Each structure stands twice: as structure tokens, then as C-alpha cells.
Amino acid sequence: MITTTTGETATGHLPSWAEVDPSEQEVPPEELAVRLADINHSLKLPGQVLRAYSPANPTGRPTPVEVLHGSIDCTPYATAPELTTPVVNLLLAGEHWLTDLGPTDLTQLAGGLRALAARLEDDVVPALIEARTEWTTYHPHTAGVRQ
Known part of the structure; x- marks a missing residue:
């Protein structure tokens, strides 16, 4: 539940798998819409650790890299209805994501x-x-x- 300084409240379902409760108190009323839009229910998913070469590693030796890790995410107040449904986002490796699965x-x-x-x-x-x-x-x- 988010409560504004004027007593206005916004409530919604908190999924059992969500790692963080986004509840807040004393939110300025003019910030309520932004706070709601920023809510993202998330559950981290572990990936697989592989040894890989990276140009960022100065030793030139393979180092452990976690691939295909990600999260289950739901943005309940998203502007597009399809984004309000839980999806999986996977980080392949580095900056390569598979999103909205x-x-x-x-x-x-x-x-x-x-x-x-x-x-x-x-x-x-x-x-x-x-x-x-x-x-x-x-x-x-x-x-x-x-x-």
C-alpha cells in the first residue's frame, strides 16, 4: 500500500514471489503516479556459471561468468496492458538480454x-x-x- 501525505491510498496485489514490498508512507500526492509507475515486482533467477574469456580481464585467462540469469518481473501499473503480466527477463551474458518472455x-x-x-x-x-x-x-x- 502506498499512502500519500493527504491520506490517499493505492493498493494492489503483492505476489508471494516478490522479493520487495513496495509499500510506502507519506508520499507527496504529486509523486503518487510516478511511484506507482516505478513499481516492479521481481524475483531473481540464478543462471549457470561458465568459465569465459573477457577483454576486461587483464590476465587473459578465463574467469567465471554467470550466463542466463535473470528475473521474473511484473510492472503492475505499466501503461501497456501486456506489460502488467509477469514475464521472464534473461541476461545472456554481458549486456545481452532476452526480455518479456x-x-x-x-x-x-x-x-x-x-x-x-x-x-x-x-x-x-x-x-x-x-x-x-x-x-x-x-x-x-x-x-x-x-x-
């Missing part, structure tokens, strides 16, 4: 990730093993350098 979008993304994982396991890993086998035939001193 609904259930169908998430299902399609999950299918794409499963397909990618299958390609990595079924096609890329065997191709890499074959490439390494061929490589070490001609460069035996590199055998077993990186597993």
Missing part, C-alpha cells in the same frame, strides 16, 4: 537450449575428439594439453 517464449527457449545441448554432445564433442585425434597425429607434443 511469456510461457510460450520460455518453452521455445528451453527447446532451443536442449537442441543446442544435444548438438554440443552429439555433434560438437565427437567432431572435437576427431579433430584432436587428427591434430595429435601430426603434432604429438600437444596430446593431452587441454582435456
Whole structure:
């Protein structure tokens, strides 16, 4: 609930998953609309930590990077009705986001990730093993350098 200094109140549903209660007291009445527009119910979603190279890392070595982390978000007082429904926003890595994902979008993304994982396991890993086998035939001193 948001209450203004003049006693006006605005109430709404606080989802059980929301990490922050946006309730406020003593809000100047002229700021009520802005405060309502700024409400965002959110739940952080963990990602997967991978080791990756980054130009920002001066050592030139791979460092842990969390990918595909994000949040469930709902902006109940958004001007566009479709934005008032909870969506998932995912940070791919760095500054690359997938935003406003609904259930169908998430299902399609999950299918794409499963397909990618299958390609990595079924096609890329065997191709890499074959490439390494061929490589070490001609460069035996590199055998077993990186597993």
C-alpha cells in the first residue's frame, strides 16, 4: 500500500514471489503516479556459471561468468496492458538480454537450449575428439594439453 501525505491510498496485489514490498508512507500526492509507475515486482533467477574469456580481464585467462540469469518481473501499473503480466527477463551474458518472455517464449527457449545441448554432445564433442585425434597425429607434443 502506498499512502500519500493527504491520506490517499493505492493498493494492489503483492505476489508471494516478490522479493520487495513496495509499500510506502507519506508520499507527496504529486509523486503518487510516478511511484506507482516505478513499481516492479521481481524475483531473481540464478543462471549457470561458465568459465569465459573477457577483454576486461587483464590476465587473459578465463574467469567465471554467470550466463542466463535473470528475473521474473511484473510492472503492475505499466501503461501497456501486456506489460502488467509477469514475464521472464534473461541476461545472456554481458549486456545481452532476452526480455518479456511469456510461457510460450520460455518453452521455445528451453527447446532451443536442449537442441543446442544435444548438438554440443552429439555433434560438437565427437567432431572435437576427431579433430584432436587428427591434430595429435601430426603434432604429438600437444596430446593431452587441454582435456
